[in-house]
Amino acid sequence: METKLRAVLPDHELVKLYEQMVIGREFEEACAEQYTKGHITGFLHLYSGQEAVAVGATAGLHKDDYILSAYREHAQAIVRGAEPKRVMAELFGKATGLCKGKGGSMHLFAPELSFMGGYAIVGGQLPVACGLAFSAKYRQEDRITACFFGDGAVNQGTFHESLNWARLWELPVLFVCENNFYGIGTEVHRSSALPTVHKRTCGYDIPSEKVDGMDVVAVFKAVKYAAEKVRESGRPYFIEATTYRFRGHSMADPAKYRSAAEHEIWKSRDPIPAFARRLLDEGIAAEEELEAIRKRCTATVQDAVTFAEESPWPEDRQIWEDIYV
Amino acid sequence: MSELTYRDALNLALKEEMRRDPSVVVFGEDVALYEGSFKVTRGLLAEFGEERVKDTPISENTIVGVAVGAAMGGLRPVAELMTVNFALLAMDQIVNHMAKVRSMFGGQTHLPMVVRMPGGGGSQLGAQHSQSLESYFMHCPGLRIAYPATPADAKGLLKTAIRDPNPVIFLEHELLYNSKGEVPDDPEFLVPFGKANVVREGSDVTVVAYARMTVLALQAATELAKEGISCEVIDLRTLNPLDVETFVASVRKTGRAVVVEECWRTAGLGGDLAHRIHEACFDTLRAPVRRVAGLDVPMPYSREIEKLCIPRVETIAAAVRDVLAASV
Structure with missing residues (x-):
């Protein structure tokens, strides 16, 4: 039996989860449009479909817990508090972007929000997360490090090295594998001898659990529990969130390796309308309120696009800036 | 001390x-x-x-x-x-x-x-x-x-x-x-980055080196002095930042340069150093810059052939003599 939402969080926080998922989706759909117009260039990996993971997980963490992610991280940054307009400007390559236009879609960074970056070498952020966790432990700070990565990362050496290291040094790291079942076009069954990712952690003596990554409240509960375990024990914990990306790996990928039937099954579990139904059914929000939220998010994203369009390009001299201190 | x-x-x-x-x-x-x-x-x-x-x-x-x-x-x-x-x-x-x-x-x-x-x-x-x-x-x-x-x-x-x-x-x-x-015993003794060290002053040839190559270059300079050849030996200390100014000034003075690197010759850093010297000193160079580098081979184990793969005092001294012989 499904838990009643009010048993988990107060109404306004539940509605906020909905709003964060909506803005994540709206932002990505606007990115797709701006990409087809040629305003966003380079690689563009969209998060549509996976919103419940970023939103639920972020809500389960403390505000100053470190977060690191991979290259599908726009929503992660925005949910953490990055201004959509500065994220969009970064994607446009403008000087007003989060990273002054030097990073782009895959390298968002907001240290004031403890959002410690999007990394684009598969598995590259796991050792960095261990290092941040070590610094926090060494400095006796009450913060854990949440490290997000995809199912594609679990066969990299850094995955195994980092899990071993985090347990060995007793580092407060929460590993969150967003298993969307595909590393670009290779299904997890075709790349992993043991496709149930969370079972791999027994080799490193790290507790793990699997959660439905299409259910924002389930993710929230799992991450909140795991984060407290990490905080109390000072040791790592591992969550596998099963989810699905509604688009291809990047805008360059039509995703022909997935069947229409499979896609439809997952679309029917779209986390946003599913959560909206629960909010309505349990009387937490009225349809008008949700409609107002959707409109507000659309307007915010439109403002972000306008801001990005109107922002200046980086100046030539900036090529040589911010490399060395 | x-x-x-x-x-x-x-x-x-x-x-x-x-x-x-x-x-x-x-x-x-x-x-x-x-x-x-x-x-x-x-x-x-x-x-x-x-x-x-x-x-x-x-x-x-x-x-x-x-x-x-x-x-x-x-x-x-x-x-x-x-x-x-x-x-x-x-x-x-x-x-x-x-x-x-x-x-x-x-x-x-x-x-x-x-x-x-x-x-x-x-x-x-x-x-x-x-x-x-x-x-x-x-x-x-x-x-x-x-x-x-x-x-x-x-x-x-x-x-x-x-x-x-x-x-x-x-x-x-x-x-x-x-x-x-x-x-130096001083706990505040620091060697700044980007400042090459002129470890031996000389007037005929500038030898640019780093790390162990500096040690060998100094030994070569001692040998060459007996032949009346005066080498200026420069130890780069840091490869980034690279103190181009110091070795360029030296080559402008001596008119000749030998660049010594322990790494493989092909696409090795000595090619870059030589190019910088050629660019900055073309008008005062009296001979093409010579490179002494590791041989382009995976290092062999046997002592007698391993030693031939790494720059030595003799190869550095020979390069200096070659530069002098090739001078206009």
């Missing part, structure tokens, strides 16, 4: 900086209990404890990655890779992370970290343990690279590296660990 080995000078630098700044931590394979495979970290565990001096698994890529994260989080990690050869396993974290994090995140963070790695050939360790990879790192923007030739510089450069706000690749030559020299 005290007479110390290169090894002990490095050890002293680590101890002084750890005493000075509690955010300095040391980790790597066998650095704590075993005190380092070359004993550079001797005594650190006893003095600073296991919170600050830590053994790691044999996971080179993650050693560097943990240092990246720790530096981002406000520490000053000094990571050791057991030898430079193993840095090849860590090239993703070195090149894709350590060198790029500051720039690709728009300058919002910086990495005050050091990765120490012993290297160089000449100990009959075979093809996989005898490499000189300085050109690999020098090719990559975003890193600082220091490579000391003397015990004094070993101390002064390592202390500067630890205090530097940028990520530093700190190379140490395995054949120099037992070399001795006078080292």
